[in-house]
Amino acid sequence: MMPILQHTLFTSVVNRMQLVHKQSSRVKFSLVVTGVSGTGKSTLADWYAEQFPEVDTSEVTIKRVLNVHLTKPSSPVNLVEQIIHAMGTSSTAKRKSLEGLVYQLNCLLKACKTELIILDEVQECLPDSDGIRAQAMAKAFVAIIDKCKVPLVLIGTPALTRILKLEYLADTSGISREEQLSRRFIAPCKLNIFLSHCxxxxxxxxxxxxxxxxxxxxxxxxxxxxxxxxxxxxxxxxxxxxxxxxxxxxxxxxxxxxxxxxxxxxxxxxxxxxxxxxxxxxxxxxxxxxxxxxxxxxxxxxxxx
Structure with a gap:
């Protein structure tokens, strides 16, 4: 590990990332990592992804860890589009739908043997207030987790913790009911500032x-x-x-x-x-x-x- 990341500020978060990365159970749980600006969130994301370098084969590029720096996703569809673009391709559908894009993403993740997706700046996905758009974003994350069977590490500012309280309409045995996104995640963790006299x-x-x-x-x-x-x-x-x-x-x-x-x-x-x-x-x-x-x-x- 880089010397700068050997402090417990970082190692405790890395341990959580490794925990969700190495899950062997059928149901994959994800993780939220927060920190104020400048605490090394993006540095940590980049470093973790670098530990699993891409491997080019004759057929495909193996991407065990996908690291995506989001740029203000305007919709659930755009969110998945940005992840697909980070895979090195683009959407193939003329009429784009969340279901179609998640299906394409799932195929790409399987082909590239992707085990973990790191999404940075995820607070940009959240509208200022909870409502229909926030619920739609929550459902998009659930779709990725459920359909792709790949855990997510969501990284952002402290505002990101709101995402764990978002509700989405889950269809269970033909009956729609609200569920919280937090059910798909383990306890969140946080990058803090250093103390001065240590x-x-x-x-x-x-x-x-x-x-x-x-x-x-x-x-x-x-x-x-x-x-x-x-x-x-x-x-x-x-x-x-x-x-x-x-x-x-x-x-x-x-x-x-x-x-x-x-x-x-x-x-x-x-x-x-x-x-x-x-x-x-x-x-x-x-x-x-x-x-x-x-x-x-x-x-x-x-x-x-």
Whole structure:
């Protein structure tokens, strides 16, 4: 596993993904993974899929894990179309229906020996309020799970948890009744932000530092680590973004380098955490504590770093 994904923030989610992936029972249960922007959801999805590289044969390309980054599906039909497109083909029907597309998808999944489908940005499927459209989307996910016999990992922002409460009309012995989508899923899991004063935060920073051939940071760099925490809100995606705009050389003043990188990459308009005049170290430590308090109180998460 990539060093950045060895923290329990990620390994616990990977374990759940492996659990639904390796199910041997006839009925396949799926999984919802949520996290605020920048917590590494897409990174995790990409990494998991990369562990099962495609294999080209003379007849077909084997895709054991299909990773799909959704782009605002406008309807259940469009949702399935996007999955089919990720398989490397397009819809063959002139008149498109959900049933027809799910049938085509099932054939493709069988041919490509697909064992797991990861769908990213799934919150884009949900309308602002529950209703007919939300119910239709729920039924589309049920159709994929039931007809294709392939588990799903649905990834998105915390708003995605709504999907587990959506109801759809299930036809049982000719009688329609409402069922919740949650029946097809195991308990959801969540990617959280890092805590500031833990070894895992320092290891996360050093992962990117090593890629830039920088020296490893240690506890003597506590102030810089805290300023990095405030700059990125403890979110791995924002750390990666900050480092991507940083220009290092042998004699770099790291605080100045990150100051300049923050000026280029920040979109919040907040004061630059690497400005030693505007932000005293005491203020930085207080801001880091507030970030943790607000996030973990709001999320109702008990977490030890």
């Amino acid at each position: 070894d895992s935060w320092m290891k996360a920073i050093n992962y990117f530092a090593e890629k830039q051939r920088l020296r490893k940071l240690n506890r003597n760099d506590a102030e810089l680590l805290d300023r990095l925490y405030v700059a990125t809100y403890g979110r791995i995606g924002l750390v990666e973004k900050l480092f991507s705009f940083a220009c290092f050389d042998t004699f770099s003043d790291l605080n100045q380098v990150f100051h300049d990188a923050y000026e280029l990459s920040d979109t919040t308009g907040e004061a630059n955490p690497f400005n030693l005049t505007d932000y005293t170290y005491a203020a930085i430590k207080k801001k880091a504590q507030n970030i943790e308090r607000i996030y973990f109180t709001h999320s109702k998460v008990k977490y030890k770093g």
